[in-house]
Amino acid sequence: MAANADPVRDPLLLDGVSVAVTNEAGDLAALLDNVDLSLNPGEWLNVVGVNGSGKTTLARILAGLYVEGSAGSLSRGFAGESASPIVLQRPEAQLFGETPREEVLFALEWRQVPSHEIAGRTEETLRMTGLLELADVRWEGLSGGQRQLAAVAAAAACSAPLIVFDEAASMLDETNRAVVLGLARELHQQGTAIVWVTQRLDELMPGDRVIAMADGRVIYDGLVRAFFYGDEENPDGLTPCESCGLRLPYMSALALQWKRAGRWSGLLPVTQQEWREVWGNAERSHV
Numbered sequence: 001m002a003a004n005a006d007p008v009r010d011p012l013l014l015d016g017v018s019v020a021v022t023n024e025a026g027d028l029a030a031l032l033d034n035v036d037l038s039l040n041p042g043e044w045l046n047v048v049g050v051n052g053s054g055k056t057t058l059a060r061i062l063a064g065l066y067v068e069g070s071a072g073s074l075s076r077g078f079a080g081e082s083a084s085p086i087v088l089q090r091p092e093a094q095l096f097g098e099t100p101r102e103e104v105l106f107a108l109e110w111r112q113v114p115s116h117e118i119a120g121r122t123e124e125t126l127r128m129t130g131l132l133e134l135a136d137v138r139w140e141g142l143s144g145g146q147r148q149l150a151a152v153a154a155a156a157a158c159s160a161p162l163i164v165f166d167e168a169a170s171m172l173d174e175t176n177r178a179v180v181l182g183l184a185r186e187l188h189q190q191g192t193a194i195v196w197v198t199q200r201l202d203e204l205m206p207g208d209r210v211i212a213m214a215d216g217r218v219i220y221d222g223l224v225r226a227f228f229y230g231d232e233e234n235p236d237g238l239t240p241c242e243s244c245g246l247r248l249p250y251m252s253a254l255a256l257q258w259k260r261a262g263r264w265s266g267l268l269p270v271t272q273q274e275w276r277e278v279w280g281n282a283e284r285s286h287v
């Protein structure tokens, strides 16, 4: 290692990472195919792609979990040598304790947080995730959304430099989805790097980085607005999102349709706020 190297600032790097497994027919199948990727400290990275494109396999590699059949080079950089917390789609698949408080306690103990810090950090994390009043309720007395919040709390408790959310909001109703996404955004604001795997493109923010997976390869790596709309000067070409076989959120698809039909020349919207502006302008000009 160079004398001035600082692992806390180094990116997490994947260089030519592939994952091959033998499928039921006895053939070799590539779950990941020669993936190069760099993730910086504190970055927010969305991972999208159709079913079976390799998102979960990539998420597990990024989290530092063992993945059978993997080859290539992985350098964990700022994320450190131990595995990063990962929040899965179904909380049942990852809860160890009997209550939210136990879940957070276990997470802190497992990460070897000094014992004199554990009570305070547990309290703080339960408060941040809105679980303080439910801290000692057993799982059977909590909703799916509340259990998922407990999984997020356990992931957040340890102040890890990277947290991976693998479709963590996909089983939740709109209210709980917004809460989980909001918590992830809050952790990101506090400096945590976040990998957010999702099939819901309306969860993406215009300035976010997004990678799109297809057949185990990264086929797009860039900003969300360009992913949705491609070259806005040439709206008739397939956008990267369309090329990946993903459907734009309804409002964005409508705006693109208007642009292609020559009925709209302004900014193509990504956020609700931008959409409200488009809608207001459209009404004023009777689109």
Ligand SMILES: Nc1ncnc2c1ncn2[C@@H]1O[C@H](COP(=O)(O)OP(=O)(O)OP(=O)(O)O)[C@@H](O)[C@H]1O
Binding pocket: 021, 022, 023, 031, 049, 050, 051, 052, 053, 054, 055, 056, 057, 058
């Ligand atoms: N251990 C395994 N052995 C064989 N095939 C596997 C294994 N793990 C995953 N697969 C297959 O590899 C492909 C990629 O899986 P992966 O879960 O990474 O994709 P995904 O994009 O996350 O899919 P989804 O959106 O459906 O969760 C899928 O077709 C999956 O069925």
